[in-house]
Amino acid sequence: MRDEKKTKRQLIEELSLLRRGLTELKRHETECNRTEEASQQANSLLAATIESTADGILVVDRQGKVVIFNQKFLALWRIPESLAARRDDEVLLDHVLGLLRDPDGFIEKVKQLYSQPEADSYDVLEFKDGRVFERFSQPQRLGERIVGRVWSFRDVTKSKRAEEALSESEARFKELYDMAPVGYHEYDASGRITLVNQTDLDMLGYSREEMIGQYIWKINRDEVAREQVLAKLAGKLPPGRQLERTYRRKDGTFFPVLIEDRLITDERGKIKGIRCTIQDITGRKRIEAETETLAEIGRLIGSTLDIDEVYERFAGEIRKLIPFDRLAINLCNLHDDTVSISYVLGSDISGRMRGGSFPLSGTMIGEVIHTRTGLLFNPQNADEVVARFPAFSTTFQAGMHSMISIPLISRDEVIGVLNFRSGKIDAYTEQNLHLAERIGAQIAGAIANAQLFTDLKKAENSLRESEGRFRALFEQAAVGVAEIDMNTGRFLTVNRR
Template identity: 45%
Template sequence: MKDDYKTKKQLTSELQELRQRLSRCVSEETGPISGSGKIDRDITERKRGEEKLTHTLSLLEATIESTADGILVVDRQGKIVIYNRKFVEMWSIPRHIMESRDDPQALSSILEQLKDPKGFANKVMELYSHPEVESYDVVEFTDGRVFERYSQPQRSGEEIIGRVWSFRDVTERRRVEEALRQSEERFRATFEQAAVGVAHVRPDGRFLLVNQQFCNIVGYARDELLEKTFQEITYPYDLEADLENVRMMLLNEIQSYAMHKRYLRKDGSFVWINLTVSLVRTSSGQPAYFISVIEDISEHKKLEEQLSQAQKMEAIGQLAGGIAHDFNNLLTPVIGYGNLLKAEVAKGGYLAGYVMQILNAAEKAALLTRDLLTFGGRHITNLQPVNLNKLLTNMENLLAGILGGEMEFSMELSAQNVNVCADPAHLEQAVMNLAINARDAMPGGGRLLIKTDIVDLDAQFIKAHGFGRKGSYVFLLCEDTGTGMDAAIRGRIFEPFFTTKELGKGTGLGLAIVYGIVKQHDGFITVYSEPGIGSSFKIFLPLISQEDTEKTGA
């Protein structure tokens, strides 16, 4: 660009010099006559020189006129010497002003179009004061146009004889540049502020570009992710299906794909994500990079599992309750006729022993059906206001006896009125079953803590934990320091007849009964447990006000 403008300066300089030489030639023709032959030769030579100068002048003027830039040449005093039509068109200066070489009027016509006329005029004066200086700047118009302004000294040999101004209209280029800048800003804002993770990935799997949300999902810093491939952070069991989709996309067999998969987080845990991938290709059709959109669906997966568990427990409860109900109906005549037979058999006879065995077995079966009915939510309940603290205080000696002397047992009871609408016998059974479960989990001794409190379940709590309804609840905690459970066992502990105990040492109904009692009281139960750490059972029962308690006379 700079060489281009030096050429223009040289052309305009030569044009001005040729005009001066032409003027000198014309003035010399009127000089003194010293001889007719010599005069003829001189006139001929001058004519040839004039024609050559005129031709050269025509070429130079044509060159200046053909340029896409506006050109203005002034002398050392700033007087207009040469200009092209493009300059006049760009500045919309009336032709009569330019033809008259009226410098003040031309400058006034220019200044009235500018956003910063004072700055423009100061720059002109500065360059006229320093004729050897070259300059470049940008000129902005009130109508939105933008010109680039170049200025260089005009030289004749070593002498500076004026200044060449060149103006280029860059309005459209600036508009395109600004549109591109805004587009890039919008892309950057969309990319960085997206509520989902977004990544650009090379065909070999290495990350090219990642947004902050993706970093948050997988727990890596941006520069750490850019050193990795998606293969490195994909859960091993999910990698094969992902790579097969990538292969088909690279072969153009599919245009995009979506899948649920797991990423390995930096802390070693995994996170469930919904992945949507498309492929950007070059103009020649070659794979350039993948665009991956990553949505964290861990909460969704957790809710799915909880719903599945709830549906499973509901189905098991209906089945168990139905079987227990029918079985109880069958036991009624067995027990009834057994008692009649007992009355007819002579006391002390060998048949009396058989009858007692029948009746004892039938009573045990009846207890079993009662437990199954409780789990299935079909057991008749006697609901009344119950102060949970009082109920636990009355049970303290019983619970201590169940745990035995090797267990440390403590209770932290809330100072508030922890009143619930419940069947006292059922609540006692639920607490006792939890205590027995804790005892069996601590064969070498340990500690059991029972705690009560009042908590409010709000939308944030429900979203975080995946259960509950808004409102105030009595909170009952049973926490032990036993052997704990892994995820597989935790998922089944409330199922009836599921037990990890040896054959004959447990029916597998203890925690199932607790689950059924809590559900019958419109409550919620959760468990947190890790192998070697212990288990924490949390029960939430709807709180009733003191006024409701007093109305019932409790």
């Protein structure tokens, strides 16, 4: 045979070749085993990696077919294992779309990314059950080639809720801060305003931009304000408590305020600035002034029973509280449904002079007496006056455009009316009306007492006059007249006859 004719040398060479072939085959088998092992290790590492992440991971190929996903993805999207095992992308898509508030927007985004395979993406998904996911997506590359897309889903419901709660809390705090019943501002170590609330801005009439950066003493009328502020910032003067100051508004007007200071310090105790609360005490000051003036009115009118002195004394004090061009007091004549004009100070009005009288019908005074209630009337034109109080047109024609009338009630009886008149349009407010009612309540008793005293004096004078006339007749009688005590027979009185 042919093989049998081979020489020993040839056999050795063939054996050597076979051995080398076997060795190469063994080496190739080993490399294949190593490659498979490496592949298994890589797959194991990939699986461990995507399973260990807190995000839900889904990988699809260029056609959108499912390649791999982790358990977190199934849990987040609440996909049953049986459904996931089918790896049917259409079935999975139908399932997730039913969970979303905006399924059409979800699909639109997916289509957009599939048409732009190189694009990265981030958006937020809202679920019907209130959950919120962040969605990340980027292409999967194999070398320079894009072979699929990786989707990452993260449940951020708690953080979103916390963020919304924080945002709402900040909004509430800002509203409470800005709309607080007191003004609030802070200024730095140089005295420049760094923070201010809306109440403070409303008090002063500035915008926030105008206030920030302004020196705090610029809004303070007191000349020593700058020195005091700098002394506090230097630690030479303690912060103030319940300090009364006068502030200047943007329009140049002044108003009283009550200030509370607090130092702002750093961690080492160094003064960085001062924060202040500011309360507008205009109302308090007004009430104090009103109370003081009313007390003075009470003292003045209580010191005399002369009706004219009562009028003169309180009229001067009333002007401090309520401005007027005419002040009048009418006393009731209920027997003939008229009022007498007992006192007038200020402008004259035809037919409404002191000492005169007029009927109540068709007048503002008549309504006040009838209702026993104060009345504020700011007519805009003569037609409005005529329509409501036909007999009152002369007052309006005399230039009186704002009017207050208050019933004077003593011992539960309306004895008269206190009237304020002003030539200014809309000069009076409800506040003026309430104050006028307080004045009326205070002076009604004094006027009633003074009027009673005047009536008694008139009666006394009338009695004396009557007695004088009787005595004159007695003395001038044509016959003798005598008054005799019947018990004793003694003469008590005899005339000249």
